Amino acid sequence: MADQEQWWYNHKTGEVEQGRQSLGLDRDGPFATKEEALRAPEIARERSRAWDEEDKGS
Template sequence: MTTEEQYWYNTETGEVEEGRRSSWTHLMGPYGTRAEAQQALESAKARNESWEEDDEDWRKK
């Protein structure tokens, strides 16, 4: 898969980019589809919440 076939979520603009066009400091990805890139923030939030729950369970042990 080339960079042009990947999608990135730009946290500065809130837009999905096909191919890496902006500074890496504003990008999340790469994602295989535009839909995955559009869900980047929601996916990150869910992943972070899961990790926080895992950390809390670990601390209780």
């Protein structure tokens, strides 16, 4: 998938961007859809919880 077809979540502004518009350290992604990018903060929390659970099991 080309960069312009991918979506990014800019955690500095809270906005979704199509293609690479911002600095890499300010964005999360890529995501396949705008809707998925809008869920980026929720996805990050879910992944963080999963990693915490993995660490507890180690």
